[in-house]
Amino acid sequence: MATTNGIHKSPALRHQPTFSSENIPSSEYQERIARIRDSIQAAGLAGLISFGDCWRGANVCYFTEFRPLDGVSDIANAIFFVGADTEPVLFVSKQCAAYASEVTTFNVCTFDEMQDGLQDFSKGRSGTLALAGEAYIPQNLYQRITAALGNMKLEPHPVLAEMKAIKTEREIALIRKASYLTDQAMEAIKETLADGQPHTERELALLADQRMLAGGAERTAYDSMVQSGPRSAFNLARPTDRVVQAGDLVMTDIGARYRGYCADGGRGFIYRSESAEQEKKDIVKAAAEAVEAGLNHGRPGMTASELNGFMQKALVKSGFEQYSSEARGHGTGHGTGMDPEEEAPWIGPGNKTVLKENMVFTLKATITVPGIGGLRTERIVRVTSSGLEALDVYPMELYW
């Protein structure tokens, strides 16, 4: 068998299954591989080890249609490995290898072969390999990798994150579609509540999920959150059997995944606002205005820190500073794409990353007042040639 970078080429089991023209084509995967190798060389790195799992697949799925499957073993894991001067290889579990070979444009090997392969690569080499996915790579797998690297170093490095941050037209179209499906889910919640019957958080989340699937979503991007009344003050929570009450502020955080691309949406609403205290309306308005400030002022050439500044300032001025993590400098947005949350660009204080055309990220404002309620208003935006364009269209001030 021919070997490249010390790793045996797996037998060709490759054929192209019927696919939609919306999917990322082989040529785009190949371009990404060529570009990451250029970036690795430019950064003086020896290579890239990139981890993805079934639910946080971006760092692998960026290079292949393959996504690992659910599980507690290596079936849920994958490693994309490319040397500065070698061909890429995808490491997957044995049970996934045949499928991975079907949908991957480069070599697929199994995890059983990984340590030998990495050992062969690292023989006589020093230098540093970039690690992507360091926040969630399992220690079990991480140990196997580092044990095989000899004198080479493995360090977190943003080389892949920076590349993923700038989207192609096709990617933007897929995110726009996922956003559209997410907007539809909000509409489904609105329509349901309009009947005036009692509805629980759990039921509304289910209806949202059903609407996204009915529209063609492959699944939710993440488990839908619907939190009503005092529960809307929880930053993150799961739906319960609580019935949404008149006058409630309701936090929702719902998103679709469409052909691998996510929408990380967020909208709050007041249900039967004639019964709601003024403070709740102030909360809704303040969050919307903060996000508007970002939408209106953001432009290419600005730093992420500057963009954050517009939104952080708006939140501070709103009077809700102590109830908003964004107001206190925790960041007003994050990269998004194949995973709901991606590493770059982080929209937050001190981040000197310059915003470039076709970066896609979220803009968000969370306000949570214990005992009253809260919301997270989150938009998905694209940097245009002159400003920011929202990829989702749903309004932000919602009184149902």
Added chain:
Amino acid sequence: MATTNGIHKSPALRHQPTFSSENIPSSEYQERIARIRDSIQAAGLAGLISFGDCWRGANVCYFTEFRPLDGVSDIANAIFFVGADTEPVLFVSKQCAAYASEVTTFNVCTFDEMQDGLQDFSKGRSGTLALAGEAYIPQNLYQRITAALGNMKLEPHPVLAEMKAIKTEREIALIRKASYLTDQAMEAIKETLADGQPHTERELALLADQRMLAGGAERTAYDSMVQSGPRSAFNLARPTDRVVQAGDLVMTDIGARYRGYCADGGRGFIYRSESAEQEKKDIVKAAAEAVEAGLNHGRPGMTASELNGFMQKALVKSGFEQYSSEARGHGTGHGTGMDPEEEAPWIGPGNKTVLKENMVFTLKATITVPGIGGLRTERIVRVTSSGLEALDVYPMELYW
């Protein structure tokens, strides 16, 4: 603030949201905590550190209604920690803490507090802490834990796995419900194909998901698999836009999650079998007979190895030995419950674990013949006082 085991008690933010009587009640969580502490003491362990994440939550969700949320940071993680002689504590991210406190019957602290808390616990102690969730705990979190343990050791240990293996009545009812919803999903696929129109793998998976949600599933237990024709020979794969053809063998692996409990089902079928080669029918029959052998012969008091033997033997006799990993000794089943795959009992050669009443696990037979097709026939079973009871009812030999 009162401290126990060195970890500060978080302020009480606890109230009981409205819940269905199907849910695991506080009293059952409290019983589990008491029993795990007894088991820890009996095993001579100093305590238990149990990791769960958003998707593989069982090792935490066993003790609390809290399940982490999707994400790439600690929001997706949780640690349940209990000492042999101390009160339990749940470590979660700051953003999840308020929600966790709402639904957890014991102390909740944040990950920011974890290292100090573990350090205080381990001061002047030696001994070993059991680790649950070792296969998938992130290295980032694992390092933070071990760095804080001083002279104490942290080692994988089955103390929790053994307890989870035996289900209560309420748990069995939830698994039965999840299995029922899964059976309904198979029926949805059958009904759809009966119209004689072209249907893709992706479409059938979507319909299955929609049926499970419509029946009340909180979500799928895992991403649904539908693989038709030659793709049915992939052990694990994702659905594509391939249209199911007359004569195809189709592998499906679909399961619902209902109020935290999963059904890890699996059925293959032949579509318009009048067009199918005899070998495909032989494959369906052989897998069904192997699972039947397990269902008919399994009983309490038998070892997992003995039960495996019945199924492994049937597969060897079928003539498909070289096409079946179970026939070659890779195991014919696994524990199941809150996660689709749980650690105990593993049904496989050499496992001397004695089967006890109310253990719940899967029985499975996978046969994949490259170029022809394959399937995984997987049932969910409960050990009764005298044998095995299947919790799912859907037939195994399906000719549609």
